[in-house]
Amino acid sequence: xxxxxxxxxxxxxxxxxxxxxxxxxxxxxxxxxxxxxxxxxxxxxxxxxxxxxxxxxxxxxxxxxxxxxxxxxxxxxxxxxxxxxxxxxxxxxxxxxxxxxxxxxxxxxxxxxxxxxxxxxxxxxxxxxxxxxxxxxxxxxxxxxxxxxxxxxxxxxxxxxxxxxxxxxxxxxxxxxxxxxxxxxxxxxxxxxxxxxxxxxxxxxxxxxxxxxxxxxxxxxxxxxxxxxxxxxxxxxxxxxxxxxxxxxxxxxxxxxxxxxxxxxxxxxxxxxxxxxxxxxxxxxxxxxxxxxxxxxxxxxxxxxxxxxxxxxxxxxxxxxxxxxxxxxxxxxxxxxxxxxxxxxxxxxxxxxxxxxxxxxxxxxxxxxxxxxxxxxxxxxxxx
Amino acid sequence: xxxxxxxxxxxxxxxxxxxxxxxxxxxxxxxxxxxxxxxxxxxxxxxxxxxxxxxxxxxxxxxxxxxxxxxxxxxxxxxxxxxxxxxxxxxxxxxxxxxxxxxxxxxxxxxxxxxxxxxxxxxxxxxxxxxxxxxxxxxxxxxxxxxxxxxxxxxxxxxxxxxxxxxxxxxxxxxxxxxxxxxxxxxxxxxxxxxxxxxxxxxxxxxxxxxxxxxxxxxxxxxxxxxxxxxxxxxxxxxxxxx
Numbered sequence: 001x002x003x004x005x006x007x008x009x010x011x012x013x014x015x016x017x018x019x020x021x022x023x024x025x026x027x028x029x030x031x032x033x034x035x036x037x038x039x040x041x042x043x044x045x046x047x048x049x050x051x052x053x054x055x056x057x058x059x060x061x062x063x064x065x066x067x068x069x070x071x072x073x074x075x076x077x078x079x080x081x082x083x084x085x086x087x088x089x090x091x092x093x094x095x096x097x098x099x100x101x102x103x104x105x106x107x108x109x110x111x112x113x114x115x116x117x118x119x120x121x122x123x124x125x126x127x128x129x130x131x132x133x134x135x136x137x138x139x140x141x142x143x144x145x146x147x148x149x150x151x152x153x154x155x156x157x158x159x160x161x162x163x164x165x166x167x168x169x170x171x172x173x174x175x176x177x178x179x180x181x182x183x184x185x186x187x188x189x190x191x192x193x194x195x196x197x198x199x200x201x202x203x204x205x206x207x208x209x210x211x212x213x214x215x216x217x218x219x220x221x222x223x224x225x226x227x228x229x230x231x232x233x234x235x236x237x238x239x240x241x242x243x244x245x246x247x248x249x250x251x252x253x254x255x256x257x258x259x260x261x262x263x264x265x266x267x268x269x270x271x272x273x274x275x276x277x278x279x280x281x282x283x284x285x286x287x288x289x290x291x292x293x294x295x296x297x298x299x300x301x302x303x304x305x306x307x308x309x310x311x312x313x314x315x316x317x318x319x320x321x322x323x324x325x326x327x328x329x330x331x332x333x334x335x336x337x338x339x340x341x342x343x344x345x346x347x348x349x350x351x352x353x354x355x356x357x358x359x360x361x362x363x364x365x366x367x368x369x370x371x372x373x374x375x376x377x378x379x380x381x382x383x384x
Numbered sequence: 385x386x387x388x389x390x391x392x393x394x395x396x397x398x399x400x401x402x403x404x405x406x407x408x409x410x411x412x413x414x415x416x417x418x419x420x421x422x423x424x425x426x427x428x429x430x431x432x433x434x435x436x437x438x439x440x441x442x443x444x445x446x447x448x449x450x451x452x453x454x455x456x457x458x459x460x461x462x463x464x465x466x467x468x469x470x471x472x473x474x475x476x477x478x479x480x481x482x483x484x485x486x487x488x489x490x491x492x493x494x495x496x497x498x499x500x501x502x503x504x505x506x507x508x509x510x511x512x513x514x515x516x517x518x519x520x521x522x523x524x525x526x527x528x529x530x531x532x533x534x535x536x537x538x539x540x541x542x543x544x545x546x547x548x549x550x551x552x553x554x555x556x557x558x559x560x561x562x563x564x565x566x567x568x569x570x571x572x573x574x575x576x577x578x579x580x581x582x583x584x585x586x587x588x589x590x591x592x593x594x595x596x597x598x599x600x601x602x603x604x605x606x607x608x609x610x611x612x613x614x615x616x617x618x619x620x621x622x623x624x625x626x627x
Binding site for chain 1: 520522526530533540541620621
């Protein structure tokens with residue numbers, strides 16, 4: 001757990017005092033990722049760096065796991081906080097193994113223990129230990145280097161990690177891969193993480209909570225979903241962008257919106273049965289045909305069923321796409337737009353049809369969240 | 385292709401020239417004349433190297449700590465002006481420095497070593513300072529953020545990463561030093577300058593060359609020696625020669 005209490009930084013510049021962070025109060029619960037988000041110069045990086053005292057706080061306190069860090073020795077404090085920076089900062093004079101072992105060595109681990117730990121971390125970040133441990137940072141790609149940067153921060157298994165735009169300098173494709181790997185690692189590691197970003201999409205993807213900063217002040221601190229559904233003021237709203245409702249598509253899984261009611265036909269049914277089912281379920285265009293294992297095999301279109309006679313197995317079209325329960329709505333929407341359709345069948349891990357997702361259900365789900373928020377703010381206002 | 389054949393033609397031409405030079409030297413008796421100075425060359429070269437060793441060694445011992453001190457964040461305001469003072473110091477010709485040091489310290493080894501020390505100090509200090517200042521701020525921040533003390537940061541991160549630049553300074557400084565030692569003869573400290581200056585005065589080219597050629601060779605050897613040391617000592621990850 002990280003708790004900030006009235007944390008403030010005032011820089012003295014020739015033009016006068018500049019308040020970089022103004023009485024920041026916030027708490028990150030154990031095992032959560034908190035994204036500090038905002039435009040440049042908003043105080044997010046200053047706030048992060050006050051936690052490990054790269055920037056010395058002017059006033060206020062930092063608590064880590066309940067302990068006030070104010071009187072701790074700076075070096076001891078830092079050795080118990082993992083630190084990852086945008087410029088990666090691997091030491092070019094040391095091998096990968098030496099880089100990873102820096103903090104364990106500072107903590108006085110014996111040689112066999114930190115060597116073992118280095119191998120373990122290499123497995124965790126999916127780099128082959130024998131191929132990489134003896135190499136130097138300059139021989140690695142940017143993405144590989146930042147994986148090592150993360151491994152180095154994790155080496156002594158600190159409970160808390162600070163990450164300053166860690167994936168900012170990596171190309172978009174590699175960035176997405178590293179983000180996914182990192183989230184997977186975090187599920188096992190359960191670190192308490194503060195993470196600076198200026199990328200709203202990264203914040204929504206990575207954060208359990210998002211803290212939006214502006215001009216040294218913490219403007220809003222909430223879950224990504226709340227942030228998108230109910231931005232506190234015009235600044236947050238404009239920072240999130242006009243497509244914020246679309247960004248929420250990332251946060252909602254198919255399983256939350258899926259309806260398990262789906263009408264289907266079998267290959268041996270006749271087209272007139274198909275037409276009846278289409279009308280019974282109120283479908284506009286077509287109905288799904290499934291086989292004995294409940295796997296989707298084709299679509300029977302309404303126009304065809306109405307004008308033709310015969311069996312479904314002879315008159316079906318291919319299924320344009322299916323989605324699984326773990327997919328997010330962004331993928332679903334993208335498939336729908338690409339195929340010009342308003343519904344998609346959902347399949348489980350074994351490829352069996354378990355329901356359908358419709359455009360109407362999606363818009364309803366997202367809209368419901370906005371509507372309740374609006375009502376809350378309307379009722380809350382008179383009380384204040 | 386053209387360049388390669390030109391190079392090999394050049395090498396062959398060079399070998400032929402050297403051979404002809406040898407033939408001429410042998411037939412004119414110049415080789416025997418040179419060999420006559422061999423015992424002098426041996427004695428004076430040892431003296432020459434000793435002067436280089438003393439003045440260069442002292443300069444390294446002083447310049448590196450000085451460069452480190454100037455590069456510390458607490459010195460950042462004063463450092464540039466102090467470097468300017470050192471810069472002005474090098475604009476004074478070495479001969480003048482030797483003359484000055486003779487006026488205060490008399491003649492012999494001590495004033496010579498002092499004068500050479502002053503001339504050698506600056507390139508090493510400047511490169512140490514520039515090398516340490518050139519270490520990327522991100523590295524220093526990472527080192528601090530990881531929990532290294534200022535001393536650990538200096539020895540584990542800053543110095544290893546500046547070492548290549550520092551060695552370049554030592555190399556330049558000592559090569560210049562070896563080339564400057566002949567002047568020390570003028571204030572009575574000996575060295576190969578004895579043959580060079582006496583040869584000039586006596587209008588004896590063989591004597592002069594007996595001093596000048598070994599001096600040049602010593603400079604090349606010292607340069608190669610330090611390059612070799614740098615190759616071994618500078619960590620592989622930050623050593624362009626081993627990349």
